[in-house]
Amino acid sequence: MxxxxxxxxxxxxxxxxxxxxxxxxxxxxxxxxxxxxxxxxxxxxxxxxxxxxxxxxxxxxxxxxxxxxxxxxxxxxxxxxxxxxxxxxxxxxxxxxxxxxxxxxxxxxxxxxxxxxxxxxxxxxxxxxxxxxxxxxxxxxxxxxxxxxxxxxxxxxxxxxxxxxxxxxxxxxxxxxxxxxxxxxxxxRLAKALRVEAATAERERLARSIHDSVLQVLARVGKRGRELGGEAAELAELAGRQEVALRALVAAAPLESTADGAADLRPRLQVLATDRYQVSVPATPVMVADSAATELAYLVQETLANVDKHAGPGARAWVLLEDLGAEVVLSIRDDGVGIAAGRISAAEGEGRMGIARSIRGRVTELGGTITLETAPDAGTDWEVRVPRVGRRGMRGRQ
Missing domain, CATH: 1.20.1050 (Glutathione S-transferase Yfyf (Class Pi); Chain A, domain 2)
Known part of the structure; x- marks a missing residue:
């Protein structure tokens, strides 16, 4: 507010x-x-x-x-x-x-x-x-x-x-x-609506201010860097990414929890959008427990970090959030190099537990399921399904 x-x-x-x-x-x-x-x-x-x-x-x-x-x-x-x-x-x-x-x-x-x-x-x-x-x-x-x-x-x-x-x-x-x-x-409900209205008005004011200052500067840096080439082109690429991330941050819904501890999952995912990562969410709030929203946001962030590290240069990713009523479905797909058969098990054997703990561990703790479809040079496709009521007692309002 x-x-x-x-x-x-x-x-x-x-x-x-x-x-x-x-x-x-x-x-x-x-x-x-x-x-x-x-x-x-x-x-x-x-x-x-x-x-x-x-x-x-x-x-x-x-x-x-x-x-x-x-x-x-x-x-x-x-x-x-x-x-x-x-x-x-x-x-x-x-x-x-x-x-x-x-x-x-x-x-x-x-x-x-x-x-x-x-x-x-x-x-x-x-x-x-x-x-x-x-x-x-x-x-x-x-x-x-x-x-x-x-x-x-x-x-x-x-x-x-x-x-x-x-x-x-x-x-x-x-x-x-x-x-x-x-x-x-x-x-x-009235108090929540007024808070959202106030937050929306403030975001619009900030968006106008940012558009007239920061975004225009980033756009100018990007354009000029691409014209100069060389190291300046690398700066242009970084400026372009920050421009996209800043636009996503301003456009995202406010982070807010209700009195019963429910939170809208959408804004926590929208802020992860960049020029390489596209995030699609429903037009209406997707309410889950605040703790579950935090865990799912971390899960997507970790998955996108893996895309950045392992999917190859220029790989793109798409995040899709679906609200099916009884459960929430998250799909994270990329067009990178994919994961070779047995690579995840080998990584766990070597003591690298990123997927086992950061991704699968979070889903298991929320009482959900996770599936992975991948092949060499065919990208990866994660699908996470989390019920509205999980083992940690999360409950979203319908």
Whole structure:
């Protein structure tokens, strides 16, 4: 991301370090507001039934505890949206404790026959919302289920009304958790798109600057060197190679990893293109694990280095990347002198382990396969197939 570019939902920490903000902050504020509203409702219910309770004083003590805890949770969740995990668990425990207090407040008749609401009534729905906002669908569903089971346990029986409460609590937790998960995913996609847009704009600016300066100089050196011949021609060839490499570097997509550790393999290969090596990649991102992208890029780099060393002067190479969904396929082909039969085994026997370790070793570690087709004066053709999920647990997003 370029200097000075800030993304939505980021707090500014310096010229190059915006601090990301949780996109679910509005949902946290809504959960706090829900707790305050339901507290007022619970206090109204206690005021309505206090003359009927077995212990009206204990009922108001419970309401006081609920009010104090509402104030504490409001401060914590508004100051630090997620808060520590232990505090969220403690929040659930306090709500369950307030429900259990109802056994001391209500009479047996109120608990069983009359069905008078427990002291917290709907106040406990706020903790279900907290679980959903913090942990998504799973957290909301689990918190809703725990509160519902506690409701059964405090009442001591099962009926239609309590089952209805279970469906509502679990449903609220699931739906709000789904909204939370979707919100986070949408914010991540937006942030990534803005980063790519900023990086693209910066590359275009650099490309214009480089084209007006460095590339023109390299082109001039190449042209003049070829005209002069001799040693100058060699300098012209080197300048031409650097010109091609620089153009490939500027045109390559930005090197970026996503939040789940996936990375686009294409730019790591595009920067390897020169006047002798052509790299073809799909138009859309090829996402693999960041570690796998690094290993595959090293593999191609090592293979091209072998072409430069052993394929003969003037040999050319072609790199093709294919995304087949379940696996990624890399083809590296050259038109050099090829490899004589038994030459690789002989090199390994002599202790030269370049192909065995740098190429085959990397593919094996990624859980993939590699094949080689070669013959004297027929070039070499490597094909590497790596699954999206390998032994090192790499996983790319489809």
């Amino acid at each position: 370029t200097r000075g570019v800030r993304l939505p939902g980021e707090r500014y920490r310096g010229p190059d370090r915006p601090e990301p903000k949780d996109p679910t902050a509005p949902l946290w504020r809504a959960a706090v507001l829900l707790r305050i509203m339901t507290l007022l409702f619970a206090a109204g219910v206690v005021a309505m039934h206090q003359s009927e309770y077995a212990s009206a004083a204990l009922a108001w003590v419970t309401v006081g505890i609920m009010a104090g805890w509402t104030a504490v949770t409001s401060v914590v969740y508004l100051r630090d949206a997620r808060g520590p995990l232990w505090f969220t668990v403690l929040d659930l425990a306090v709500c369950l404790g307030a429900m259990a207090m109802s056994r001391l407040v209500l009479t047996d008749e109120q608990m069983t026959e009359l069905g008078v609401p427990l002291v917290p009534t709907v106040w406990v729905t706020a903790v279900v919302a907290v679980g959903a906002v913090r942990a998504g669908m799973v957290g909301g569903t689990v918190f809703g289920l725990v509160v519902s089971l506690a409701n059964y346990g405090v009442r001591g029986y099962v009926d239609t009304d309590l089952t209805r409460d279970l469906v509502l609590l679990v449903g609220i937790g699931f739906v709000l958790g789904l909204a939370t998960t979707t919100s986070r995913q949408s914010a991540e």
